[in-house]
Amino acid sequence: MISKTVDKKRELSINWKLLRQVILGLVIVAAILFFNARSPEKTSAVLSSTLRYAVPLILGALCGIFCERAGIVNIGIEGQMLFSAFLSYMTNVWTGNLLLSLLVGMLTGAVLGLFLAFLSIKLKLNQTIGGTVINILATGITGYFYQTGLTTQGKLWNIPLGPLAKIPLIGPVLFNNPPITYIAILLVIFSQVLLFHTRWGLRTRAVGEHPRAADTLGVDVFKIRYWNVIIGGVMAGLAGSFLTLEGVGMFERGMTNGRGFIALAVMIFGKWNPISSALAALFFGFANAMQIQLQFMGIQIPHQFVGMIPYLLTIIVVSGFVGRSRAPAAEGIPYEKE
Template sequence: MSAAVEAPGTPGTPSSDGTEKRHKVQVGWKAASGLIIVGALFALLLVAVPRDGVTKFALSRGADAVQIPLLEIPAMPLAWGCLVAMALIAAYSVVRTLANRRTSIWAIAAFGALSLTGFLAWAGAGSSGTLSIVSLLSGSLLGAVPLVYGSLSGVIGERSGVINIAIEGQMLAAAFTGAVAGSVTGSPAAGVFAAVLAGMLVALVLALFTVTHRVNQIIVGVVLNVLVLGLTSFFYSQVLVPNAATLNSAPRFGSWTIPLLNDIPVIGPVLFDQAPLIYLMYFVVAGVWFAMYRTRWGLRLRAVGEHPKAADTVGVNVERTRYLALLIGGACAGLGGAFYTTVAVDQFGLNMTAGAGFIALAAMIFGKWDPVRAAMAGLLFGFASNLQNVLSVVGSPVPSQFMLMVPYVVTLFAVAGLVGRSRPPAANGQPYLKG
């Protein structure tokens, strides 16, 4: 069900009698119906399973320079207050849709923040533990790092017109190579460098088959994922396990604390007390955005992804542009894979990426093929993954199996278009044959 409205100032299509037919702009009900469903489920939770007591929110750590007092808030009044505000936003979304206007992304973000606050209040009610907001956000950032790097890889590749299903394989190969190189050299920096090369190597194979030989891009991506999984599993059991002390014990990066910025309440410890790969992520996201929208290369990249024939006509080398895009994307995926064995843990494990490449693809779609939005979507999925850890600390009644589902439920909402329709580049997935 959708509402239609004539777009003012939109050129129409001439009809047989010489009059002009106005184009209709379709405003869907996905956002409004999604908000209503989530609000109804939250209301059902509060009615069916009420919880007494207060919820304790800790906004600072014991070692922080600025100490914020512990917040003890009655759980159910806070949860019901959040529900009322959520209902108002859902009503606002319905009114906007009836008026043939889209629901603002800020309204959806506010709805999400309110629903999360209410849920945390309900989950932590009466618990002897405290909900550490710093730990929640910091863990979410760490969980999002490979997703952000992977989503950037997808954005760059698909903006050039090549579907990159092989992000999972690129990150897994990078994690394996980073662990081996770091173990042999004793340097996490060497591990990162080797991981980047491994990600680019898988991307080069993808480019060779899809760009040069014009093989179906989705099939090649799936095959590469299976191939890398098989190779890393074989070498793990046959090489790494018997030689774990020398080949699978990589040193890890420690946290680099940035003075002064680390002392900012709440966000300081989250953003400015991290490993170098996290700091690098900030610059990579900004750099990809700048290169894509503010440079000649970015203009050519987007032109190749939208209309390769027109780009070729004005002198852009389509194949070279796509090769370069996939290699840069492979380097980004390599950084995401390096995170697993140079920051998160000190050794490689079987299939340790565990589908992160596919969630990164969902983040790319959720972010509408924009590097900054895709990075924000990666942070959202990282938050959903880390939520179970924080709730288990405070003894939440929510089953752990349910919390394991949260990242994938969020992914389903993302690809279903809760935040609006996502349009991929027009030539995405289409091989280009010159002439």
């Protein structure tokens, strides 16, 4: 009897979930079309602003996902972003070569990833402390070496993707962006496939959930962890480069301004899943864009309350009030070979 009702419930809940998602999707599309019919410029401005705000969060969240899926807690995303933003900006100042600047940013993120991996895997340092060290050092070192009054030759500009960019509404929003935005969108798909449809992804998740079992089956736990944290670092590096090469176009002290931590929130909100996290980042970006629009229209919601939304939602999600968000089981624990 009991098992039967449970089964029934489960079946029902799956249907509800799908239905809910489909309805939500349709409502969003309908709303966008409705507003687009009323004022096309404003709609595409809001959507573009949503995407611009979301890109560094998406990349930061991907960094978190790769690290945590392999069992390494990374709260140093903020520091990785700041450091990469600084060095790719400086490269741009010195050489004026945007591609080189981008590569330097990615490399910086990767090196800091390696540093975090070394601290937590080799030295078995508490991973939360390791991340805090990266954050403090990034603030200190970039602040120490930064000088005001530097100029660059330019930043990354939009690349319209031929006829695709001419599609009304979708074209200007999705297919007329600077390069890192395209890279971010591709990386979401790439990460989803890598994590859930390849051998590497299976091993990564196994190492994050039960390293002992993975080890028994011949998976090199340390190697998987090192590489995932480094890959994550590249993503955080891209996020940093986005800020200085594409978003703002210059560097300021402490310019990441908590984005690394919102990225952490995005990751949890997206349940450690690349596509869900990207959607979560878009949602946070949309809240931000709406608040700006409302201010233009003269409706004053204090921006601080909109600013709180991502954090409050994350707390609600980790507390399990709305759906359960479960972290990889072996996260934060150094692995010791027997």
